[in-house]
Amino acid sequence: MTTIERPRYQVIGTRPIRPDGVEKVTGRALYGADVRLPGTIYGRVLRSPHAHARILRIDTSAAERMPGVLAVVTHRDLPAVADGIQNLGETAVNVRELAANLLADDKVLYHGHAVAAVAAVSPHLAEEALGAITVEYEVLPPVLDVREAMREDAPLLDESRRTKNIAGQVVGERPSNIAMHHRFEAGDVEAAFAKASVVIEREFRTKMVHQGYIEPQNATAVWNQDGTVTIWTSTQGAFAVRGQVAELLRLPVSKVRVVPMEIGGGFGGKIPVYLEPLAALLSRKAGGRPVKMTMSRTEVFQATGPTSGTWIRVKAGADAEGRLLAVEAELCYEAGAFPGSSVNAGAMCMLAPYDVENFRIDTYDVVVNKPKTAAYRAPGAPAAAFAMESVVDELCRALKMDPLAFRLKNSSREGTRQVSGVPFPRIGHEECVRAAMESDHYRSPIEGPNRGRGVASGFWFNGGMQSTVLVAVNPDGTVNLIEGNTDIGGTRASLAMQLAEALGIPYEDVKPFVADTDSIGHNDVTGGSRTTFATGLAVYEAAMDIRRQMVARAARILNLPEEDLEYVDGGVQSKSDPSKRIGFKEIARQQARTGGPITGKASLVARGVGPAFSTQIVDVEVDPETGKVTILRYTVVQDAGRAIHPSYVEGQMQGGVAQGIGWALHEEYCYDEQGHLLNANFLDYRIPTALDLPPIETVIVEVPNPAHPFGVRGVGEVSIVPPLAAIANAIYDAIGVRFTDLPISPRRIVEALYGGKEG
Amino acid sequence: MPTVRLPALFRERCGGATAVTVEGSTLGEVLLALDRRCPGIFELLVEGGSIRPELAVAIDGETGSYLLDEPVPPGAEIAILPAIAGG
Amino acid sequence: MRAFDYAAPRSLDETFPLLADGRRVRFLAGGTDIIVQLREGRAECDLLVDLKRIPELRRIEIRPDGTLAIGAAVPCAEVYEHPEVRRRWPALVDAASLIGGIQIQSRASLGGNICNASPAADSVPALIVLGARLVLASARGERELPIEGFFRGPGQTVLQPGELLVRIEVPPLPPCSGARFLRFIPRNEMDIAVANAAAFLRLDDDGRIAQARVALGAVAPTPLLVAEAGELLAGQQPNDELFARAGELAAAAARPITDVRGSVLQRRHLARVLTVRALRGALARAQEGS
Numbered sequence A: 001m002t003t004i005e006r007p008r009y010q011v012i013g014t015r016p017i018r019p020d021g022v023e024k025v026t027g028r029a030l031y032g033a034d035v036r037l038p039g040t041i042y043g044r045v046l047r048s049p050h051a052h053a054r055i056l057r058i059d060t061s062a063a064e065r066m067p068g069v070l071a072v073v074t075h076r077d078l079p080a081v082a083d084g085i086q087n088l089g090e091t092a093v094n095v096r097e098l099a100a101n102l103l104a105d106d107k108v109l110y111h112g113h114a115v116a117a118v119a120a121v122s123p124h125l126a127e128e129a130l131g132a133i134t135v136e137y138e139v140l141p142p143v144l145d146v147r148e149a150m151r152e153d154a155p156l157l158d159e160s161r162r163t164k165n166i167a168g169q170v171v172g173e174r175p176s177n178i179a180m181h182h183r184f185e186a187g188d189v190e191a192a193f194a195k196a197s198v199v200i201e202r203e204f205r206t207k208m209v210h211q212g213y214i215e216p217q218n219a220t221a222v223w224n225q226d227g228t229v230t231i232w233t234s235t236q237g238a239f240a241v242r243g244q245v246a247e248l249l250r251l252p253v254s255k256v257r258v259v260p261m262e263i264g265g266g267f268g269g270k271i272p273v274y275l276e277p278l279a280a281l282l283s284r285k286a287g288g289r290p291v292k293m294t295m296s297r298t299e300v301f302q303a304t305g306p307t308s309g310t311w312i313r314v315k316a317g318a319d320a321e322g323r324l325l326a327v328e329a330e331l332c333y334e335a336g337a338f339p340g341s342s343v344n345a346g347a348m349c350m351l352a353p354y355d356v357e358n359f360r361i362d363t364y365d366v367v368v369n370k371p372k373t374a375a376y377r378a379p380g381a382p383a384a385a386f387a388m389e390s391v392v393d394e395l396c397r398a399l400k401m402d403p404l405a406f407r408l409k410n411s412s413r414e415g416t417r418q419v420s421g422v423p424f425p426r427i428g429h430e431e432c433v434r435a436a437m438e439s440d441h442y443r444s445p446i447e448g449p450n451r452g453r454g455v456a457s458g459f460w461f462n463g464g465m466q467s468t469v470l471v472a473v474n475p476d477g478t479v480n481l482i483e484g485n486t487d488i489g490g491t492r493a494s495l496a497m498q499l500a501e502a503l504g505i506p507y508e509d510v511k512p513f514v515a516d517t518d519s520i521g522h523n524d525v526t527g528g529s530r531t532t533f534a535t536g537l538a539v540y541e542a543a544m545d546i547r548r549q550m551v552a553r554a555a556r557i558l559n560l561p562e563e564d565l566e567y568v569d570g571g572v573q574s575k576s577d578p579s580k581r582i583g584f585k586e587i588a589r590q591q592a593r594t595g596g597p598i599t600g601k602a603s604l605v606a607r608g609v610g611p612a613f614s615t616q617i618v619d620v621e622v623d624p625e626t627g628k629v630t631i632l633r634y635t636v637v638q639d640a641g642r643a644i645h646p647s648y649v650e651g652q653m654q655g656g657v658a659q660g661i662g663w664a665l666h667e668e669y670c671y672d673e674q675g676h677l678l679n680a681n682f683l684d685y686r687i688p689t690a691l692d693l694p695p696i697e698t699v700i701v702e703v704p705n706p707a708h709p710f711g712v713r714g715v716g717e718v719s720i721v722p723p724l725a726a727i728a729n730a731i732y733d734a735i736g737v738r739f740t741d742l743p744i745s746p747r748r749i750v751e752a753l754y755g756g757k758e759g
Numbered sequence B: 001m002p003t004v005r006l007p008a009l010f011r012e013r014c015g016g017a018t019a020v021t022v023e024g025s026t027l028g029e030v031l032l033a034l035d036r037r038c039p040g041i042f043e044l045l046v047e048g049g050s051i052r053p054e055l056a057v058a059i060d061g062e063t064g065s066y067l068l069d070e071p072v073p074p075g076a077e078i079a080i081l082p083a084i085a086g087g
Numbered sequence C: 001m002r003a004f005d006y007a008a009p010r011s012l013d014e015t016f017p018l019l020a021d022g023r024r025v026r027f028l029a030g031g032t033d034i035i036v037q038l039r040e041g042r043a044e045c046d047l048l049v050d051l052k053r054i055p056e057l058r059r060i061e062i063r064p065d066g067t068l069a070i071g072a073a074v075p076c077a078e079v080y081e082h083p084e085v086r087r088r089w090p091a092l093v094d095a096a097s098l099i100g101g102i103q104i105q106s107r108a109s110l111g112g113n114i115c116n117a118s119p120a121a122d123s124v125p126a127l128i129v130l131g132a133r134l135v136l137a138s139a140r141g142e143r144e145l146p147i148e149g150f151f152r153g154p155g156q157t158v159l160q161p162g163e164l165l166v167r168i169e170v171p172p173l174p175p176c177s178g179a180r181f182l183r184f185i186p187r188n189e190m191d192i193a194v195a196n197a198a199a200f201l202r203l204d205d206d207g208r209i210a211q212a213r214v215a216l217g218a219v220a221p222t223p224l225l226v227a228e229a230g231e232l233l234a235g236q237q238p239n240d241e242l243f244a245r246a247g248e249l250a251a252a253a254a255r256p257i258t259d260v261r262g263s264v265l266q267r268r269h270l271a272r273v274l275t276v277r278a279l280r281g282a283l284a285r286a287q288e289g290s
């Protein structure tokens, strides 16, 4: 459905085959696992068996003496790096903490924290060598839960840590696990609550969950004899890897070349480095042999990702007419072993669907003895939306108001101030809610015992940042599109389509290529739903560069003044006499004679990001005897701005929902009291299988982003935001039990229905 | 004149004001002018000549990493917010 | 993973000497448990003996007296694809077709499922209620025992050093009888049972229950035969109320633990729910057959 009339496009909005499709389905595409260099040796990581311990001594001598073991590294092998925030485009990291996460310094802070790494001539030997390393630990009591960690008497991960404000200045007097406290506030919350006729206040808990990409982290590195380092890896951002490795190893960025391989999923989890610097250090110690490292699934769960476990309190009040008057909230997010959760993003997302004048949101970033969290699809937003959208559902029930009507009535729109104080540009939440109300799904009744329906809305900012593209016109009239964003979700296709549209040439004539860090200018990560938007802008500008050159070349071939020529529909023609025309292919063919190769380029910081909203509807059936929840029907409505390739937009919408369903019903990190992660495998960490998901119906709403020539907004993340609440709301509707803790697993449902306590 | 909207926990430095209108035609000028009204706030926001990396600045709704010489239109609205990351 | 030796004998006679020299031995049937355990360091051995080349362990046979004899290394897929097994022992098909997905079923054996001795093994409750017997062999000869007597605890069995499981023998189902196996997993595939249950019912001419057996898995250190439930049911007219009481007895017999896969309360509750559902399924099959 379209809310604003769409210009007539040739390519945009069609559904061509992706350029990387054949290679991928025939198994020819090269992933990190396919990197095989002569003389490769294999690296493995020794990990902490404890959640919290002081390292008293590491003895690697026995491992070093083993025949076939070529290198062993510990934290001592990392150059000393001072505290300092490095901006990786999408993520700002503290380099000292990044180093301490890479290889534990004086303390291990979570089960699975890397302590040493070994390289040997075979992976088995490397693993055996790990067993020959002696580490003496002084085991300390761990703190695993965000609320526990906030207590004054909690074990401290870092005795020197004081609570800071968002600008990084110390505000707390005592040592604390609370790394950051911030507040978003406007209006008069107390006065507004006093006017409310309904006020709901609830506490919510969510567990750490993992991105669950199928391909584990991997890296192959060579420390070349000339002092340069080459790294082949699976990453969302080759330049982000380059930046981190350079900082950690104290090398100029120019000495590090990162070759991004195809990527088997990232969802935010493949932005930080884990293996790349280790492989490089091991290679240096092993005399420059290539070192290949691949994580096991257990290591992926123990030491990469996840996103925060949270505790959230929300109090919201509405008047009798259903106007949302005030919201007060406290968000406490587990950052993992080092600071840096997405709690502020959560706070800035939770009220985004609403126009509410009075609010106070306190945010706390809290360290716990669990892995350092990484970005995960709309980082911070799903948990906050779970809390807010559940409370809104309760408000609607108390007011006897249709939950979509409530959302429409209170919807944010252009000019509405976000909690940060920044007014929204043109956004499409109202359009999403309306489309949901008009959907076949919402108009169909839900009937039968133990069945229920839930809805929820969600928001994500989307990102802009830096992009560079190069375009080279081939003599046969095709074009090479060279870009620096790894293709996770079909960006080769979405960028090639924008180039084809802008040049007026067939999509098949564009050949996209993802370059390494030595071959193109800087590109920020494929993340934050930015690539189709921001790199798309660069593609558009590079196309305009090509068009200008095409006009100049045509002037020479047609022997007409440039001022009389214009670029129209894949060719150049005379303004005064349109019959004088030359096509793109012909100009391309003659480029050698008209001035040489035609290449275009664009580099930019993308401005005018178009935020995204999604509204979702879900029907569930609960088996009250076993607690099993079956998703009967699911509809995701999302504002894409403009769907360049609708199939891939739908794929993103469905993918986020699938992850959200897993988060709502099954996924959680399970720890014992000592802080051991108990389910570091895909058997007991349950992501949904194909059999657990219904067909997910999609409704693409198009409220074009005025700042993008084709109206693009990012589409990759927002769909994961509403499912947690939508499903909880549906389960309430089905069986009358309000779940405020995730996941709403069969176990939790059975315990809620039949006693709660273990008997 | 541009208006700077202040994060809640910085408002006490400005006598509790949620927003302050000051002179200035670049971001740096605005923040220095703000500092004269709310002493100490410049140092809070700027480190080594740049906006602190933990922070983001929005000028008329456009969030970005700006230099201090970024031009600020008259009547612009400037907000200071935490930097965020996407997945 | 530590290095170990590998042997693939072609007969039991070739096998026994390999087991006699004191090395720590593990067997490889489908390998779907043991390979994972070896790789993760949860199991160790000096010698891995591959059983798949021993013809008598790879045979399914129905004897003239109607007994089904399944070689210990026969993969699940061959069991549930066997037309006579499908017709006569559908409860076994219930179980064999639930173990893993198609890839796993094409390798995983019932023998491995039994000898791995997981309390949650899906084939075991079905085999218990079907009255299966295990035939164990060593250099000293063969011995035989009912399957419910095989388990000593998680991962522990009555197998002696030098001994292996060669066959599972399932008696024919009597007339007017039926059996059903069910399990509960949180997802719809690729999960280990939080609890599982099987029931067998034989009806007399009046439609009363002449004989009943109920077995549970994943709710105790070993799979359980719930004799009390069988005693309660025998001689009674089948109905919901009776089945509910049998379910209560099953829940009472359960001695579950809390772990990542389920809690005490949930497992005890599921023991009841699954017992009732298995009884209903067994009754339907018994009534179909009569």
Ligand SMILES: Cc1cc2nc3c(=O)[nH]c(=O)nc-3n(C[C@H](O)[C@H](O)[C@H](O)COP(=O)(O)OP(=O)(O)OC[C@H]3O[C@@H](n4cnc5c(N)ncnc54)[C@H](O)[C@@H]3O)c2cc1C
Residues within 6 Å of the ligand: C025, C026, C027, C028, C029, C030, C031, C032, C033, C034, C035, C036, C051, C072, C073, C098, C099, C100, C101, C104, C107, C108, C109, C110, C111, C112, C113, C114, C115, C116, C120, C121, C122, C123, C159, C163, C164, C165, C166, C190, C191, C192, C193
């Ligand atoms: C992805 C996946 C899904 C699974 N799903 C299920 C499931 O749904 N339900 C379920 O119950 N299990 C499941 N399993 C576990 C496993 O597949 C089953 O237990 C299977 O039946 C084991 O049989 P196998 O032939 O592969 O045994 P193997 O791995 O070959 O052997 C298992 C153990 O039994 C011993 N052993 C094997 N044969 C003999 C013998 N003849 N005599 C003495 N000892 C012997 C071995 O030494 C070893 O210790 C799953 C496993 C995987 C990897």
